[in-house]
Amino acid sequence: MKKVSLLIAFLISTSVFAVMFPGAPDNINAAIKIGNGAELAKYFAPNIELVIGTKSSTPSKAQAEMMVKDFFAKNPVKEFKVMHQNSSQDNSLYSIGELTTANKSYRTYYLLRKSGENYTITQLRFEDSGE
Numbered sequence: 001m002k003k004v005s006l007l008i009a010f011l012i013s014t015s016v017f018a019v020m021f022p023g024a025p026d027n028i029n030a031a032i033k034i035g036n037g038a039e040l041a042k043y044f045a046p047n048i049e050l051v052i053g054t055k056s057s058t059p060s061k062a063q064a065e066m067m068v069k070d071f072f073a074k075n076p077v078k079e080f081k082v083m084h085q086n087s088s089q090d091n092s093l094y095s096i097g098e099l100t101t102a103n104k105s106y107r108t109y110y111l112l113r114k115s116g117e118n119y120t121i122t123q124l125r126f127e128d129s130g131e
Contacts, residue, residue: 035072
């Protein structure tokens with residue numbers, strides 16, 4: 001019975017994501033998985049809090065795109081797994097994952113918030129996971 005309850009809860013939460021954030025999380029995760037900075041940047045807010053390694057900044061969308069493209073060029077993606085994803089009552093969604101590159105592993109985090117009719121990434125982090 002407990003397994004059935006967990007399955008039902010999972011299906012309901014998946015359905016809520018699909019209604020609240022149509023396509024955005026899947027597209028963002030796919031862009032990270034293949035290391036496509038241009039595709040990822042389509043979801044950036046006009047200014048984004050960006051953390052790469054130990055460097056933190058708040059660049060414009062165009063600057064952030066160049067920084068992420070450079071990150072992926074220097075760190076070819078081997079694998080990306082979403083570990084946790086959840087939404088909140090203020091129509092935001094966050095996702096935490098593990099990005100394995102040719103050089104090292106990074107804990108990833110992004111925050112999506114509603115901006116007009118669309119959802120944009122207001123925060124993106126690729127933090128050294130220490131592995």
